Amino acid sequence: MSAMPLPHLPPAVPRMPQELADSPAFLLGRLGALVKSRAIHEFETIGFSPYHYAVLAVLAEAARQTQAEIADTLKVDRSQLVGLLDSLEERGLVERRRDPNDRRRHTVSLTPDGKAQLGRLRAVVKRVADHLLAPLDAEGRQVPYQLLLRVACHTHTSF
Amino acid sequence: MSAMPLPHLPPAVPRMPQELADSPAFLLGRLGALVKSRAIHEFETIGFSPYHYAVLAVLAEAARQTQAEIADTLKVDRSQLVGLLDSLEERGLVERRRDPNDRRRHTVSLTPDGKAQLGRLRAVVKRVADHLLAPLDAEGRQVPYQLLLRVACHTHTSF
DNA sequence: TATTGTTATACTCTATAACTATA
DNA sequence: TATAGTTATAGAGTATAACAATA
Secondary structure: OOOOOOOOOOOOOOOOOHHHHOOHHHHHHHHHHHHHHHHHHHHHOOOOOHHHHHHHHHHHHOOOEEHHHHHHHHOOOHHHHHHHHHHHHHOOOEEEEEOOOOOOOEEEEEOHHHHHHHHHHHHHHHHHHHHHHOOOOHHHHHHHHHHHHHHHHHHHHHO | OOOOOOOOOOOOOOOOOHHHHOOHHHHHHHHHHHHHHHHHHHHHOOOOOHHHHHHHHHHHHOOOEEHHHHHHHHOOOHHHHHHHHHHHHHOOOEEEEEOOOOOOOEEEEEOHHHHHHHHHHHHHHHHHHHHHHOOOOHHHHHHHHHHHHHHHHHHHHHO
């Protein structure tokens, strides 16, 4: 009952439904998942995760933070941060030190090796971003970032 | 030892690190996760999931597809689709019928109730999209969609 | 033997709940 | 009692593997 099958296209080529392709929300969701999985894969090949990068980035901007502060900044649970810091500390990239004023707290800081590694991880991020934005020309790349930032700031406060 | 604490801002206000806010890849990843969780929540309140909507949307565009075709189109595993179709069929929104030509196959189609429900789910999607794009003015909304689509098409083929 | 739909299993994340040591 | 960090547990989601029916 199928009228006029396409000549040389194999029937197994799955096309995204128009209704979903038309939805900015759907595109954004799928694109976000794609960039995330891509980032995870890229970091994985060198033994890291995007979270590792995020932790190092946070420490580079504000040194000597407590674990609770780091966790809140990244919006991850404190229990999740423990494992991340464990692996970073084992590699000598961060340093946990007891706060003498409140011995419950651990104050975390970046080691020189950690700062160097952060540079390498930044290269990974840049690679992912460049690949992501590849279909856009130079000037076109400025636009989505401004829009993304505006939308991100709004959703950050409204979700 | 903390020099000059800020006057009225509680110290518990977590700020996103500049380095991450500067990264389009990070923003896109987080934004995608946000819109996804928002969509899941919205659908959940009426007893559906974004997957349910996606399945109905696929069937609305090309009726009488086999389960394998639907699964491939949505890029979900065939085993995952089974449960989705089960719940949709229980509610009388889709119909599974054995293909007489190949009795292994199930040909799936939308019922009138399913088509009606699809309309209601579209309203949910629209609500999420409107909320997402709220910070952009009318003309600004056209831009990100074109860009998203371009990027999405590219990544679709290159990931 | 290969394929379709299905069911069962395992694995990864993440969210939550205890637990300790300090305060 | 409350809090910081830690550990343990449980749950959702997904990916993989086995399975029965049919080709």
